[in-house]
Amino acid sequence: MKVLVTGIGCVSAIGTNVNDHLLSFQEKRSGLGPVTLFPTNHTEPVAEVKLSNTVLKNKLGLPEQAVISRTALLGMLAAREAFEDADLSGVTNLRIGLISSNSTGGMDLSEHFYPEFRQDPTRGNLHDIASHDPGDSTERIARLLGLNGFRTTISTACSSATNAIMLGARLIRQGILDIVIAGGTDALCKFTLNGFGSLLILDKTPCRPFDASRAGLNLGEGAGYLVLQSEKTSYRKTYCTLAGYANANDAFHQTASSSDGNGAYLAMKGALEKAGLSPDSIDYINAHGTGTPNNDASESAAIQRLFGNRIPPFSSTKAFTGHTLGAAGGVEAVFSVLALHHGILYPNLNFNQPIAETGLIPVTEYQTGVSIRSVLSNSFGFGGNNTSLLFRK
Amino acid sequence: MSKQTIYINSIASTLPDTQDSPEFVPGKQVSIQEPDYKTLIPDATLRRRMSRIVRMGVATGMQCLNKFPNAPVDAILTATGYGCLGDTEKFMNTLLDNHEQMLTPTAFIQSTFNTIGAQIALLSKNHGYNNTYTHRAFSFESALLDAILLLREEEASNVLVGAIDEMTPTVYEILKRLGLWRNALAGEGANFAILSTTAIPESYAVLEGIELFNGTYSAAEIQERIHNYLVQKEEKNVTVLFPSDYKKICGEYPTAMAYAFNTCCKHLQSGEIKTPILVYNTFLGNHSFIFLKPV
Numbered sequence: 001m002k003v004l005v006t007g008i009g010c011v012s013a014i015g016t017n018v019n020d021h022l023l024s025f026q027e028k029r030s031g032l033g034p035v036t037l038f039p040t041n042h043t044e045p046v047a048e049v050k051l052s053n054t055v056l057k058n059k060l061g062l063p064e065q066a067v068i069s070r071t072a073l074l075g076m077l078a079a080r081e082a083f084e085d086a087d088l089s090g091v092t093n094l095r096i097g098l099i100s101s102n103s104t105g106g107m108d109l110s111e112h113f114y115p116e117f118r119q120d121p122t123r124g125n126l127h128d129i130a131s132h133d134p135g136d137s138t139e140r141i142a143r144l145l146g147l148n149g150f151r152t153t154i155s156t157a158c159s160s161a162t163n164a165i166m167l168g169a170r171l172i173r174q175g176i177l178d179i180v181i182a183g184g185t186d187a188l189c190k191f192t193l194n195g196f197g198s199l200l201i202l203d204k205t206p207c208r209p210f211d212a213s214r215a216g217l218n219l220g221e222g223a224g225y226l227v228l229q230s231e232k233t234s235y236r237k238t239y240c241t242l243a244g245y246a247n248a249n250d251a252f253h254q255t256a257s258s259s260d261g262n263g264a265y266l267a268m269k270g271a272l273e274k275a276g277l278s279p280d281s282i283d284y285i286n287a288h289g290t291g292t293p294n295n296d297a298s299e300s301a302a303i304q305r306l307f308g309n310r311i312p313p314f315s316s317t318k319a320f321t322g323h324t325l326g327a328a329g330g331v332e333a334v335f336s337v338l339a340l341h342h343g344i345l346y347p348n349l350n351f352n353q354p355i356a357e358t359g360l361i362p363v364t365e366y367q368t369g370v371s372i373r374s375v376l377s378n379s380f381g382f383g384g385n386n387t388s389l390l391f392r393k
Numbered sequence: 394m395s396k397q398t399i400y401i402n403s404i405a406s407t408l409p410d411t412q413d414s415p416e417f418v419p420g421k422q423v424s425i426q427e428p429d430y431k432t433l434i435p436d437a438t439l440r441r442r443m444s445r446i447v448r449m450g451v452a453t454g455m456q457c458l459n460k461f462p463n464a465p466v467d468a469i470l471t472a473t474g475y476g477c478l479g480d481t482e483k484f485m486n487t488l489l490d491n492h493e494q495m496l497t498p499t500a501f502i503q504s505t506f507n508t509i510g511a512q513i514a515l516l517s518k519n520h521g522y523n524n525t526y527t528h529r530a531f532s533f534e535s536a537l538l539d540a541i542l543l544l545r546e547e548e549a550s551n552v553l554v555g556a557i558d559e560m561t562p563t564v565y566e567i568l569k570r571l572g573l574w575r576n577a578l579a580g581e582g583a584n585f586a587i588l589s590t591t592a593i594p595e596s597y598a599v600l601e602g603i604e605l606f607n608g609t610y611s612a613a614e615i616q617e618r619i620h621n622y623l624v625q626k627e628e629k630n631v632t633v634l635f636p637s638d639y640k641k642i643c644g645e646y647p648t649a650m651a652y653a654f655n656t657c658c659k660h661l662q663s664g665e666i667k668t669p670i671l672v673y674n675t676f677l678g679n680h681s682f683i684f685l686k687p688v
Contacts, residue, residue: 103505140582167542249469262520
C-alpha cells in the first residue's frame with residue numbers, strides 16, 4: 001500500500017509558512033542572527049522564528065494570557081498549515097493520528113519556573129512547569145486541530161521528527177490508521193544553547209556545512225509536519241509518496257558519529273531497500289549536514305560508501321534554518337517534498353572548500369527546473385540514532 | 394489485531410520491595426529493588442558516569458537481554474514519561490550557578506530522552522532500529538505498539554521494549570503541589586520485556602491486544618468499553634486489573650503500565666493467574682488496555 005504526502009506545513013527562521021521558505025531559498029536569505037528570545041551570554045548566531053509568543057497566539061486564535069510553551073505554539077502553527085493544506089477539517093469518517101516529536105518538551109517555560117523554585121520549592125508558577133514533558137505540545141496540537149484519535153510523541157534528539165514520520169507511514173501501511181499528521185517541533189531555549197555550547201560544537205560564525213573549514217553548528221527553532229495518507233482514502237491533491245524509510249543505530253558513541261558513518265549508511269541503505277530502489281535512482285539528498293567536523297565527515301563517508309563515484313546532488317539547509325533539533329527531520333522533510341514537487345535544489349550556503357578526505361561538493365546555487373523523482377532526507381541524533389526517509393514521485 | 398502470535402520471552406523489573414499492598418499512606422514513596430549494577434554494567438567508569446535513572450534503565454534492560462536465550466534482539470524501544478530529569482536539573486543548576494560559563498556536557502548529554510535506549514544499543518553493540526516514546530501514559534503503550542508493528546512487518550523477530558521513570562525530589566515536590574499525591578503513592582521504576590514471534594520454553598505470556606483511546610469517561614463508560622472489548626475478543630473468563638489494583642503496589646508514574654505488564658507476565662507464567670488478563674490504565678485523559686493470555 002502506498003503512503004501519500006497530501007499536506008505540508010513548516011515554520012522556521014526563514015519563514016512562517018511553506019511559501020515564505022521557498023522565497024528565502026530563492027533569495028539565499030539565511031535566518032541566522034543574534035539571540036533575542038532570552039537573556040544569555042552566548043554570542044553565537046542562532047536562527048530564531050521571527051514571531052513573538054504573543055503574535056503566535058494571535059495567529060492561532062489563542063488567548064494571549066494562556067500559558068503555552070513556544071514548542072507547542074510553533075508546532076501548532078506548522079501542523080495547522082499541513083492540516084489545512086490537506087483539507088482535513090471536514091474529514092470525520094477516517095482514523096486520523098497525530099505523531100509529534102521534540103527534543104526538550106516545554107523547556108522554554110521550565111526555564112521560567114526553575115530559578116524561583118530552586119530558591120524556594122513552594123514558589124515558581126506551576127503553569128510554567130506543567131508543559132515540561134514532550135507529550136504536552138502534542139496534546140495541545142491535537143486539541144487545536146480537533147483530533148480525538150491516536151496520538152504519541154517521540155524523542156530521539158535530532159532524529160525525532162524523522163522517526164515520527166516513519167512511524168506514521170508504518171501505522172498506515174499496517175492498516176491501523178488512515179491519515180497521520182507527523183513531524184516535530186522545538187523552540188530555542190537557554191538549556192539547549194548551553195548544552196551544545198558545553199559540547200564545544202557551536203560555531204561562532206554562520207555554519208559551513210560540508211566545508212573544509214566548518215567549525216560547528218548553529219542552533220535554530222521551528223516545526224515541520226507532513227500529512228500522510230493511505231492511497232485507499234480520498235484526497236484533494238498529492239505531492240509524492242513516502243516510499244522508503246529506515247532507522248539504524250550507529251552504536252559507536254553517545255554523541256559522536258563513527259568515522260565510517262555506519263549508522264548513516266545503514267539508514268540510507270535501508271530506506272532504499274524499503275522503496276525497492278537502487279542508489280542511482282536518488283536525484284537529491286537533503287543531508288543532515290550540521291556543520292560540525294564530526295557529523296559532516298561521517299555523513300560524507302556514508303554517502304560515498306553507498307553511492308560510490310555517482311554522488312547525487314546534495315546539500316544541507318542548516319545554514320538557512322539553523323539546526324532545529326527535534327524539528328529538523330520535519331522541517332527538512334517538507335523541504336524534500338518541495339524539492340520533488342517543484343523540481344528545485346537548495347543551495348548549501350557558506351561552502352568554499354571540500355573536505356580533503358572526501359572531496360564532496362554540495363549544491364551551492366538555487367536551481368529550478370530540475371528533474372527530480374526521488375529524494376533522500378537524512379536526520380541523525382544523539383545516541384547514534386540515524387534515520388533516512390525516501391520521497392518519490 | 395494480532396495476525397500472528399506475539400510471545401513475551403523475557404522480563405526484567407525493578408519490582409517494589411514488597412508485592413503485598415502496603416498500608417496506604419498518600420504520597421508515600423514506593424521503594425524499589427534496584428538491579429545489581431556491578432554485574433550488569435561491568436565498566437566502573439561508565440557506571441559511575443551514569444545518573445541513577447540511566448543506570449537503572451540500562452541495567453534492567455541488560456538484565457532482560459541477558460536472560461533471553463535467543464539474543465541478540467533486532468530492535469530496542471524505550472519509553473519514559475518524564476525522561477532523565479535528574480540530569481536536566483543538574484545541568485540547569487550548573488548553568489544558573491556558573492552563569493553559562495565553563496559547563497561540562499555529561500549531564501546535558503544524559504538529559505536526552507533516548508539516552509537509555511542508546512546506551513543499551515552501545516553496550517550490546519546493536520545497530521538495529523532504536524526509538525524512544527515520551528507521551529505521558531501512552532509512552533510505554535506506544536513502544537509496545539511499535540514492537541507489534543515491527544514483528545508484524547517481519548522487520549524483527551525479537552524486540553526489547555522497556556519503560557523507565559524516576560522519582561526525583563523535584564518531581565515529587567512539583568507533583569505534590571499539583572495535588573497528585575492526595576490519592577496516590579509516588580512510584581518509579583524500570584520495566585523491560587522482550588517480545589518475539591516464536592515461543593520458547595521460558596515464554597511468559599502471549600500479547601493478545603492493545604488499545605489506546607482519549608477523553609473523559611465515567612467508571613460505567615469504562616466498564617462498558619472493557620465489556621465491548623472482551624465481547625469482540627470473544628473472551629468471558631477474564632481477570633480485569635484497574636489502575637488501583639496495581640498502583641497500590643507500584644505507585645503512580647507515567648509508565649506504571651509497564652510494571653503491570655511485567656507482573657501479569659510473571660503471574661501468567663507461574664500459573665498464579667490462569668485466565669487471560671486485561672489491564673486498564675489511565676492518566677490525564679489518556680487511556681489504554683493491554684490484553685494478555687497464558688501461553
